[in-house]
Amino acid sequence: MTAASNAFIEISGLTKTYQVRPRFFARSRPLAAVAGVSFTVEEGGTFGLVGESGSGKSTIAKMLMGAELQSGGDIRIADRRFGSRLSAADDAWRRRALQPVLQDPTSALNPRLRVASIVAEPMRVQRSQPDDAAYERRVIELLEKVGLTASHARRRPSELSGGQRQRVAIARALALEPRVLVLDEPVSALDVSIQAQVLNLLKDLQAELKLTYLLISHDLAVVAYMSSRIGVLYLGQFMEIGDKADVIARPAHPYTQALIAASEPEHAASLDRVMGEIPSPLAPPPGCPFHPRCQQAVARCRVDKPLLRPIGPNHQVACHLAG
Amino acid sequence: MVADALSRTEPVTSAPRRLPSLRGLLRRARLALAVSILTIVVGGALLAPWVAPFDPNAMDLGASLQPPSVEHWFGTDQLGRDVFSRAIVGGRLSLLIALAVVTLAGSSGTLLGIVAGYRGGWIDGLIMRVADIQYALPPVILAMVMVGAIGPSTTNIVAVITLANWARFARVIRAEALSLRHRDFVLLARLAGASHLRVVLVHILPNVRNTLLVLLTLDLGLIIILEATLSFLGLGIQPPDPSWGTMIADGRGYLERAWWTSILPGCVLMLTVLAANLLGDSLRGDGGAEDAR
Amino acid sequence: MTEILRVENLTTRLSARDGSAAAVDGVSFSVHAGRTLGLVGESGSGKSLTCLSILRLLPPSLSQAGGSVWFKGENLFDKSPRAMTAIRGGQIGMILQDPMTSINPLFTIGNQVGEVFRHHRGVSGRRNLWAKAVETLRRVHIPAAEERVGSYPHQFSGGMRQRIAIGMNVGCEPDLLIADEPTTALDVTIRLQILSLLREIQTARAMAMILVTHDLHLVSRFCDEVAVMYGGRIVERGPVARIFQNPAHPYTKGLIGAVPKIARHAERLAVIPGQPPLAGEHGAGCRFAPRCAKAQPRCFAQYPDDRRFEDDRRAVACWDPEGLPS
Ligand SMILES: Nc1ncnc2c1ncn2[C@@H]1O[C@H](COP(=O)(O)OP(=O)(O)OP(=O)(O)O)[C@@H](O)[C@H]1O
Ligand SMILES: Nc1ncnc2c1ncn2[C@@H]1O[C@H](COP(=O)(O)OP(=O)(O)OP(=O)(O)O)[C@@H](O)[C@H]1O
Ligand code: SF4
Ligand SMILES: [Mg+2]
Ligand SMILES: [Mg+2]
Numbered sequence: 001m002t003a004a005s006n007a008f009i010e011i012s013g014l015t016k017t018y019q020v021r022p023r024f025f026a027r028s029r030p031l032a033a034v035a036g037v038s039f040t041v042e043e044g045g046t047f048g049l050v051g052e053s054g055s056g057k058s059t060i061a062k063m064l065m066g067a068e069l070q071s072g073g074d075i076r077i078a079d080r081r082f083g084s085r086l087s088a089a090d091d092a093w094r095r096r097a098l099q100p101v102l103q104d105p106t107s108a109l110n111p112r113l114r115v116a117s118i119v120a121e122p123m124r125v126q127r128s129q130p131d132d133a134a135y136e137r138r139v140i141e142l143l144e145k146v147g148l149t150a151s152h153a154r155r156r157p158s159e160l161s162g163g164q165r166q167r168v169a170i171a172r173a174l175a176l177e178p179r180v181l182v183l184d185e186p187v188s189a190l191d192v193s194i195q196a197q198v199l200n201l202l203k204d205l206q207a208e209l210k211l212t213y214l215l216i217s218h219d220l221a222v223v224a225y226m227s228s229r230i231g232v233l234y235l236g237q238f239m240e241i242g243d244k245a246d247v248i249a250r251p252a253h254p255y256t257q258a259l260i261a262a263s264e265p266e267h268a269a270s271l272d273r274v275m276g277e278i279p280s281p282l283a284p285p286p287g288c289p290f291h292p293r294c295q296q297a298v299a300r301c302r303v304d305k306p307l308l309r310p311i312g313p314n315h316q317v318a319c320h321l322a323g
Numbered sequence: 324m325v326a327d328a329l330s331r332t333e334p335v336t337s338a339p340r341r342l343p344s345l346r347g348l349l350r351r352a353r354l355a356l357a358v359s360i361l362t363i364v365v366g367g368a369l370l371a372p373w374v375a376p377f378d379p380n381a382m383d384l385g386a387s388l389q390p391p392s393v394e395h396w397f398g399t400d401q402l403g404r405d406v407f408s409r410a411i412v413g414g415r416l417s418l419l420i421a422l423a424v425v426t427l428a429g430s431s432g433t434l435l436g437i438v439a440g441y442r443g444g445w446i447d448g449l450i451m452r453v454a455d456i457q458y459a460l461p462p463v464i465l466a467m468v469m470v471g472a473i474g475p476s477t478t479n480i481v482a483v484i485t486l487a488n489w490a491r492f493a494r495v496i497r498a499e500a501l502s503l504r505h506r507d508f509v510l511l512a513r514l515a516g517a518s519h520l521r522v523v524l525v526h527i528l529p530n531v532r533n534t535l536l537v538l539l540t541l542d543l544g545l546i547i548i549l550e551a552t553l554s555f556l557g558l559g560i561q562p563p564d565p566s567w568g569t570m571i572a573d574g575r576g577y578l579e580r581a582w583w584t585s586i587l588p589g590c591v592l593m594l595t596v597l598a599a600n601l602l603g604d605s606l607r608g609d610g611g612a613e614d615a616r
Numbered sequence: 617m618t619e620i621l622r623v624e625n626l627t628t629r630l631s632a633r634d635g636s637a638a639a640v641d642g643v644s645f646s647v648h649a650g651r652t653l654g655l656v657g658e659s660g661s662g663k664s665l666t667c668l669s670i671l672r673l674l675p676p677s678l679s680q681a682g683g684s685v686w687f688k689g690e691n692l693f694d695k696s697p698r699a700m701t702a703i704r705g706g707q708i709g710m711i712l713q714d715p716m717t718s719i720n721p722l723f724t725i726g727n728q729v730g731e732v733f734r735h736h737r738g739v740s741g742r743r744n745l746w747a748k749a750v751e752t753l754r755r756v757h758i759p760a761a762e763e764r765v766g767s768y769p770h771q772f773s774g775g776m777r778q779r780i781a782i783g784m785n786v787g788c789e790p791d792l793l794i795a796d797e798p799t800t801a802l803d804v805t806i807r808l809q810i811l812s813l814l815r816e817i818q819t820a821r822a823m824a825m826i827l828v829t830h831d832l833h834l835v836s837r838f839c840d841e842v843a844v845m846y847g848g849r850i851v852e853r854g855p856v857a858r859i860f861q862n863p864a865h866p867y868t869k870g871l872i873g874a875v876p877k878i879a880r881h882a883e884r885l886a887v888i889p890g891q892p893p894l895a896g897e898h899g900a901g902c903r904f905a906p907r908c909a910k911a912q913p914r915c916f917a918q919y920p921d922d923r924r925f926e927d928d929r930r931a932v933a934c935w936d937p938e939g940l941p942s
Contacts, residue, residue, distance in 0.1 A: 052803040065514055095516050108507040112529040118508075121525075122515040161891045162659075172511075191658040191892070192830060196874035196885040203884070218804060225876035225885065248878055262804040264833050264878055276759075277773045277806065293805075 007040035008212050009047075009064070009180065014038070014073035016059050016236075020282065031281050033059040035236040036073070041229070043179075046206070046213040048227030048244075050220050050259065052278055056236040057216045061182045064214065065098050066091065078179070096126065099173035103185035105165035109157040116153040119143065119172045126176060142171040147201060163194035167201070174205070180212045187222060199225060220263040224248050229314075232256050235281055235289045238308055242315030252311055252322040254294045288319070296321055354605040360598035364591070368415040377405035379412040379565055388581040398583040400574060410588045413565035414595070420481055421546045427485040428546075429539050432492025437527055439493065440500025441519070451497065454490035462487035462549055463556075470558040480559050484549055492538055499531045533606070540603035544596035551592055567592040620792050620824035621670070622646040626683035628662075628669045630895060637896020638681065640665050641848040647792065647841075650822035654835035654856065656871075657845030658892045663828045666845070667794050671710060672700050688791065706736040709785035711778075713797040718781050719769045725749070726765035729784050736788045748787070756783040756813060775806035779813060786817050793818075796828040811838050832875050836860050844868050847893045847903030849919075854930030864930065864937040867904045902934070910936050 016034040021027075034056040041047040049057050062068040064075060066082065075082040077097065080090050099122075102108045109118050119139045122128075129135045140150045146167040157165055166186065173181055186202070187195040199222065206213060217223050223230055224244060231241040232255060240253040251257045276293050279285050285292050291301040300320055308316045311323035367374050377395075383403035391398040397406035439450040457465075466483045473479050503509060503526065512522050547567075553559035554568025567588050574585025628640040640662045647653045655663050668674050670685050672692060685692040687708065692700065704710065712718060720728060729752045730745030739748055746765065753761035756779040758772075769777055778798060786793060795814065799807040815838065818825055827839055835842050836856055843853040844865065852865040863869040873886030890907040901916040902908070908915065912935065920935045932940075 052805065067510065067514055092516070095514065100511065100514060102507045102511070104507060108511060110506075110508040110526050110530070112532075113525070121512060121517070125512070125515045125517045125521070163891060192832070192871060193658060193874050193888040194891060196876070196887045197889075199876065200884055200887055219876075220804075221876040221878050224878045258805055260878060262808050275809075277775055278803065 006042050008043040008045075008078060009041040009214070010074075010076040011040070011060075011064070012038040012074045014060065014063060014075065015071045016056070016063060016068065017071045029282055032236050032284070033281065034063070034070075037231075037233070037236070037238060038073075039229075039231050039238070039241060041180075041212055041214060043212055044206070044210050045229065046215055046227040048223035048230045049214065049216045049233055050218065050223045050230065051233030052218060054278060054281060055233040057218075057233060058184055059236075060233075061100070061184050061214065061216055065100055065182055066094055096176045097179045098182055099176065099178040099180070100182045100184065101166075101169050101173050101186045104189050105162060105169045106157065106189075108169050109165060111157050113156070114153065115139075115143070115148075115155050115157070115160070115168050118157070118168060119153075119175060122172060122175045128176060138175070139171075142174055143168075145174065145205070146171045147197075161194075162190050163197055166190060166194075166198050170198075170201070170205070174209070177209075178211070180214065182214045182216075184216045185218070186215070188217065188219070195222075202226070220259050232259065235279070235284055237289060238316070238318065239290060240315075240317045240319075241308070242312070242317075246312060246315040250312075250315075252315070252317040253290075253319045254296050254321075255290050290319075350605055353601055357598045357601035357605065360594055361602065364414055364595050364598070365418060367411045368418050371412045371415045375405075375408035375411045377408040379404060379409040381405075388577060388584070390581070391583055391587070397587040398581065400570075400581075400584045401577060406570070406584060406587060409565040409570055410567070410591050413567050413570055413588065414591065416477070416560055416564065416566045417547055417550055417568070417592070418595075420477065420484070420550050421543055423481045424484045424488060424546045424550075425539055425543050427481070428488040428542070429492055429535065431485070432489040433496050433531070433535060435489070436493040436496030437500045437523060437531070440497035441504050441523060441527060443501075443504075447497070450493065454493050457487070457490040458494075460487075463552055466549070466553055467556070467558060470553070475558055475561055477560070480550065480553065484546055484553075487549065488542060488546060491542065492535075495534060495538060496531055499534055500527055503527050503530050537603045537607040540599050540606060544599040544603075547592060547596055547599070617648045617651070619646050620649050620688060621826075622686040623666075623670060624684045624686070626666065626669055626685065627681040628665050628674065629679050629681045631677060631679065639678070639848050639895040640669060642683070643845075643848075643850050644683075645841075645843050645850065645853060647824045647826060649791070649824050650818065651840045652818065652825040652827055652838060654839030654842040655826060655828045655845060656830060656832060656835055656842060658830060660892060660895060661845040662848040662895070663845055664796055667710070667796050667826065667828060671704055671708065671794065672697075673704075702736070705732065705785070706788050707791050709788070709790035709793045711781055711785050711793065711795040711798045713800050718784065719777060721769050724766050724768055725753070725772070725780055729753070729765075729780070729787065732784050732787055752783040752787050753780065755787075755817075756780060757809075775802050775809065778802060778806075778810055782810070782813060782817075786821075786823070789821055789823075791824060793823055793825045794828075795825065797830075798827075799834070800829070800831075807834075814838075832872060844871070847898055848895060849903060849933065850931075851904065851934070852930075852932045854926070858926065858930060862939055864925075864932040864939055865904075865934045866908050866910055866938065869938060870907075912936070 014034055014037045015032065018031045018033055019028045020031045037060060039047060049060065051057050059068065063070045069084060077094065080093065082090065082094065116136070116139050119142055120135045123135060123138065129138060139153055143149065143152055148164065148167055148171070152160070152164065160168065183202070187198050190198060203226070205211060213226070215223060215226050227244055229242065230244050230247045232239045232247065232253065234255055239255045240247060240251065247256060251260055275295070279292060287303045288294070288297070288301040288306050291297040294301065298320070304320070306318045306320045308318045310316050317323065381404060385403065386399055387401050387403040389395055389399045395405050395407065397410060400406055435450050439447040465487050469483045470479060509522055509526050512526055550559055551566070551568030551571065554566045555572040560566035560569055570588040571585040574581070577584050623646065624644050626640055626643040627638050629636045629638050643666055645653060655666065657663050669680060670692070674680060680693070695703070726746060726749040729749040733739040733748045734745060739745055749765050750761045753765055758764055758776060758779065772780065799810050802810065811834065814825065817823065829835060839856050841853065842856050842859055843850045844867065846867050852859065852863070852868045859868060860872065863872055870886065870888035874888060876885060888907055893903055899916060901918055902920055905911040905915040915935050920933045922931045922933050923937065924931050925940050
């Protein structure tokens, strides 16, 4: 583990196991949604988490924000530990310091409320302003920060476009002056031209407010555009983690290579880089979790599980053949 | 930076304009019709002592079973009582009961539905099983048994019909609360530190309001019919006090000779129920009711 | 190269009234045997409605206001509803975004695939239908087809269901396949599998294909021609390679620049300001004018005519197109 000295978020050995019942009458079985994940995010940096559906991205975000309790492992944010027992002070600090922005802005905004009430809600709950006028001023300030105007404050979500809705969600996330934004697929629901607007806005806000981002996306291109470090998740584990330059320019894991090919098919040599489907997390394959779909797999991959190992400064890969 | 962000702002567009369509006009006409019928009936009921041309219980055996005329608009019944006056006064009791029941059943059903849907777990299971039991029993039978046990009186009628009606509210509201609970805005509010009470008041209740309104108006009609049924069967309002149910029951022996004694009060009842349903329907179609404020 | 489909001046209105907004407004294009046309555009630009209009599957609230659809030399708008039913699923296949819309969860996969052959190909007899179903599953690379043919839809993953839907729709060897966002709901790696499957089937039968998508990467890899839709109109069309190298319409250019690319180390993405118009909410001029950096007064006043160039292989609707003499 390369624990950078200025790590703002430090996650080590994080696991989350759900008990699920595959069928109604079946005995419940453990599902390892996140199986031992470690990474650090430096202050003001962006860590990008990529992976396909069900790889555990949102589960990591939920544990980080305290919406789910981890089954094991350590979460440290600004030198505070967030384990199963946490002090009320730490909990309250996290509620302010970490703010989520979610995928679907339509579901994230209560259709009955006006934009002003939506943006003000975290402040009202935390009683962060002295009076109504102060709330109103702050709401307008926030709306302007995300490129909207005071006139949007009186609207309801149904009167806004998708891009404007996501801006409102971002304004709300900024209300309590957070240190970290947890961005769970923030642009997946948006149109291409709107997506670019929101991504640029997020970049500007980060530079202006010194924000730290955890960015989650299934789109490697989005992650590559935004992040300084990237972790590639598969069945709850990192296949590869490293600086953007390394992961993108020198992908060492067959899965990362496949994701790159899939994201920009015009550059892909072959279309069949990855065979078959993602295995069920209820019955993860033995050996390397990726071996059933890997075209480079050798006999050893079927029995022996590769561990993350460094293949360069700040670059780690879990593959027997890499390096 | 901020200025930079602002310069790329999309233009402020107004909310999508909507042209009045034929369907919209029809809906508005229906709504107006429903509201005016209800206003007349409720107004008549409220002002019954002043509006009713005759004393509803004053008998005049010499003028029994007279057909509708200028003097007696709805004719007279077998005891010579003015049917029109009785229909107005009867509506008073019928509507009062219906309103009481709708309020009681609506609020208790909504409360239980929200608790069940939002809390989930065993409480949800318990409430829904009880609701299932209530649902499985035909309301008339339930009412007959209960009135038979505790005796007919206005309070008992209200209690019985409430018991027979809360479950519909609880079920529908529970389903809505359940889906709302999994919406992101509830998760975000909880993450921001909002209490369950705040979530229910700010995020759940306003979002079930339209459904509730529709249910309330539709239920109003059902409850009026149920009360009339009970009264018709002799389990509801007791004579000589008129209610629409008892009037229809009283008149049924004279249907061939004097149809007006039961048909005309029946029409008033039908019109009221129809208006309530129309109101419910147009509320349902008008998802934008929240913007009326 | 035989022309399979020619759409001329297709217009679809949002309600039956004459003055109502046109969500598809004078769209024309053609598709040839063995070739794929990519229909790209942002949400609400009218891509799905164009497909539904061609298939004559518009929801009853919408109305077909004009144009013609020539399929192998015959106008589909002249056909009886009965004849259309035979054509759909027979000579024209369609695949929708959500595979569950074309698969019934209550019947086994074998039953449903067999039903298609019974209906369109007149295959009869349980054993024959079963064999056809197994063959179809094999063709779309479902492992252990004989065993799985008796399974229910929910026992397959999303990617497998989409493959089965493809199998059902191309089983009757259609001349034209219309695929409306067939991979949008699927994971990136599964996306590639589906598209390579489509490509495989297409090459084997010289099938013509319309691929609706908002993913420009997919278009550049899988399509031969592309038509870019904006506000219910096609603003630019032509061969994929030429358009990506040298977009003529400012919107096409903006769209290509707005997509983040892994290999490109851009500090900022090029942004198209503003947002797309709602259906029918636009002026008389070019629909892109309010967002266009090059817009001049006449852009707002009058809709630009289609201009053909590069030997008529490309067309653009812009007063001041990039890279050709104005
Ligand atoms: N509350 C839960 N109970 C049981 N299993 C769960 C629960 N939440 C998530 N899972 C499972 O954990 C795994 C990881 O889920 P997660 O939501 O983190 O995936 P994701 O990477 O965010 O995927 P997506 O891209 O689809 O959002 C999945 O297999 C999911 O089914
Ligand atoms: N049944 C309908 N009734 C009324 N309007 C409709 C209907 N279907 C589509 N529209 C409108 O027609 C326009 C074009 O819709 P269409 O579905 O063709 O867009 P699209 O390009 O397929 O978008 P997407 O990428 O979101 O699928 C939109 O503005 C849409 O709101
Ligand atoms: S360890 Fe083997 S199976 Fe896993 S990714 Fe590397 S080569 Fe493929
Ligand atoms: Mg997720
Ligand atoms: Mg569509």
